Structure formats: structure tokens, C-alpha cells
Amino acid sequence: MKKEKAVVVFSGGQDSTTCLFWAMERFSEVEAVTFNYGQRHKLELDCAAEIAKELNIKHHILDMSLLNQLAPNALTRDDIAIEQKEGELPTTFVDGRNMLFLTFAAVLAKQLGAKHIVTGVCETDFSGYPDCRDIFVKSLNVTLNLSMDYPFVIDTPLMWLNKAQTWELSDTLGAFEFVRTRTLTCYNGIIADGCGACPACELRKKGLDDYLSMRLQGAKR
Numbered sequence: 001m002k003k004e005k006a007v008v009v010f011s012g013g014q015d016s017t018t019c020l021f022w023a024m025e026r027f028s029e030v031e032a033v034t035f036n037y038g039q040r041h042k043l044e045l046d047c048a049a050e051i052a053k054e055l056n057i058k059h060h061i062l063d064m065s066l067l068n069q070l071a072p073n074a075l076t077r078d079d080i081a082i083e084q085k086e087g088e089l090p091t092t093f094v095d096g097r098n099m100l101f102l103t104f105a106a107v108l109a110k111q112l113g114a115k116h117i118v119t120g121v122c123e124t125d126f127s128g129y130p131d132c133r134d135i136f137v138k139s140l141n142v143t144l145n146l147s148m149d150y151p152f153v154i155d156t157p158l159m160w161l162n163k164a165q166t167w168e169l170s171d172t173l174g175a176f177e178f179v180r181t182r183t184l185t186c187y188n189g190i191i192a193d194g195c196g197a198c199p200a201c202e203l204r205k206k207g208l209d210d211y212l213s214m215r216l217q218g219a220k221r
């Protein structure tokens with residue numbers, strides 16, 4: 001374990017909770033930061049807070065309501081449907097969201113004396129979010145280091161994993177059941193297996209089914 005401190009960008013969902021366990025195994029000190037940007041479900045914030053408390057992780061919730069004021073979107077507004085038209089970004093995309101989150105996380109991390117910023121962004125199940133791409137994260141990493149004259153390292157443990165492999169990682173970390181039963185991914189605000197019908201639930205379920213059948217095949221060998 002590195003004697004270093006990390007800040008995890010944490011939403012209480014499957015990906016960022018897996019990242020939290022990943023960071024806890026790797027770094028001697030871990031804190032989590034969650035952004036309140038007027039999510040449809042306040043439950044998302046409660047879920048994140050509860051997980052952090054249970055894992056004994058210091059949790060910071062930062063107000064980012066400005067984001068919704070600038071760019072109303074399907075994650076914050078009930079009157080905008082979650083959909084993706086051919087050749088367009090999905091309505092869940094918010095211009096600048098990930099860039100701003102990582103930037104604010106970096107300001108906080110420097111205050112806390114942490115060099116590592118851990119984020120669950122991923123290019124594999126890529127819905128087309130430009131600021132979740134590896135090339136963007138690397139570019140921002142350089143910019144942040146220059147802007148604050150500080151040697152940040154942005155860690156992206158899920159960048160090249162598909163959803164099944166993310167479940168596998170949680171299992172390797174001994175967190176499979178925890179992630180499966182305690183995290184909130186569903187756009188309709190239902191913890192664990194969710195509503196089963198929204199795009200986030202579909203993606204989560206497909207990954208879980210794929211991983212469980214992989215695991216079963218592994219056990220048979």
C-alpha cells in the first residue's frame with residue numbers, strides 16, 4: 001500500500017464505489033467527494049453519504065448547482081426525457097460536467113494534501129461523453145498540474161474495463177456483494193438492482209449477467 005492520500009470522485013454508483021474500494025486497497029488515506037448538482041434524486045446523495053459512513057471514509061459534498069443553471073439536462077430535470085438520438089450525445093450528457101468535477105476535486109485534493117484523484121470514468125461502454133475519454137483525462141491532468149503547480153495523478157482504474165470486468169474488479173476487491181446491494185445506478189433512484197427498465201439499469205444488468213456467467217464458467221473448469 002502506498003503511503004499516499006487519494007480523493008475519490010464518488011457518486012454512490014457501481015463504478016465510483018468500485019473505485020473507492022480500489023483506492024482503499026492502494027492508498028493509506030482515502031477521502032471521497034460528491035457533487036450536488038441538483039440530481040433528480042436527492043437519494044443519490046444520501047446513498048453516497050451512507051456508503052462513505054459505513055466504510056469510514058471522510059466524505060465531502062460540494063454544491064455544484066451552478067452546473068444545472070448553466071446546462072439544464074435529463075439528470076436534473078424531470079421534464080427532459082433520457083434518450084439518445086442516432087449520431088447525437090445522450091440527453092444525460094452535461095457540457096463540462098466531468099471536467100468541472102475533476103477540476104473541483106483537484107482543488108480540494110490539494111487542500112487536503114492528496115496527490116491522487118480517482119475517477120470511475122470509462123471509455124469502453126462509451127456513450128460518447130467527450131470529457132470521459134482517456135485522452136481528455138490525460139490532457140486535463142497536465143493542465144491541472146500546470147494550473148496549481150502540483151503533481152496530481154488522475155487514476156482511472158475502470159477506463160478500459162467493460163461492465164462485466166468492473167463487476168469482476170469489485171469481486172477481486174472483496175466488494176462484489178457490497179457493490180451489488182448498496183449502490184445506486186438507476187436513473188429512477190432505486191438502489192441495488194434498480195427499476196430494471198432505464199438505460200443505466202440495462203447496462204448494469206447486462207454487465208452483471210455477463211460477469212456471473214463468466215464466473216460460473218470459471219468455476220466449472
Ligand code: ZN
Nearest residue numbers: 186195198201
Ligand atoms: Zn433504472
